[in-house]
Amino acid sequence: MALTVVASVVVLAGCAGLGPVMTESLAAPVAVCAAGSLRQVLTEIALFHETRTGQRVVLTYVASGFLRERIEKGEAAVVFASASTERSQRLAASGGWGPHQVFVRNSLCALTSDRVSNRPPTLPDTLLDPTIRVATPTPKADPSVDGAWALFRQAGALVPGAYAQLGAQALKLNGGADSPKTPVGWGTYAWAMDLGQAKVFLGCCTNAVAAHQEVPRLWVVSVPPALQVGVACDATVRQGASAPVQATGQALLALQAQAIVARCGFEPPV
DSSP states (O other): OOBOOOOSSOBBGGGGTOOOBOOOOTTSOEEEEEOGGGHHHHHHHHHHHHHHHOOOEEEEEOOHHHHHHHHHTTOOBSEEEESSHHHHHHHHHHSSBOOOEEEEEEOEEEEEOTTSOOOGGGHHHHHHOTTSOEEEEOTTTSHHHHHHHHHHHHHHHHSTTHHHHHHHHOEEEESSTTSOOOOTTOOHHHHHHHTTSOSEEEEEHHHHHHHHHHSTTSEEEEOOTTTOOOEEEEEEEBTTOOHHHHHHHHGGGSHHHHHHHHHTTOBOOO
């Protein structure tokens, strides 16, 4: 089966079991794979792109680390959008990809149970309390975990031994190959917290806000400035990609896209 692909996010022939990338055409739907934490913002940008150009977009979301590995193993892709600059930089270093461009930034937040303190100044003490279970995504699978571990390092610089303690205690609840599958209709953060698997879930603020909307008794707690580490989300286009692909990749940085970025709770690229 021939597939024509034009992507504004990540387009992989293997995303939906489709064939190789062929000549671009508006007649064929775009199979898009993207990092799960970008779901809301990219869904809206894709809808805007479809309305403006007539190009139909089919979206599939996978953890960024897995996407990068699949591309490295040969899956066809013309644009890669990641929730971690490390992923796209690694692809660029392997050859065949253009410079990466940051199109949104995300901050870290703590999603907390209603049974623990929800005040930002007390968050460090909450995280270091050995009786409170703290969850993060699985390392190397979900880029927000890179931010979580950077936060742990920040805490270690302020409190001797904090990095080792937090790293040892952290529960890796999602984003891994062996992670429990989130039921249809649930967000991962909301589902894990609603089951009581943890009292605190460290992750991207946009995911935490979405979880609060699903389960209003959960609290979204800002990370204090001394511990805050932002997460940059970027995109890179395969070298030699066609003009339509290049133009659609640039649509991520368009003024209209940045208005969507702000509405979805992300921060601008600069």
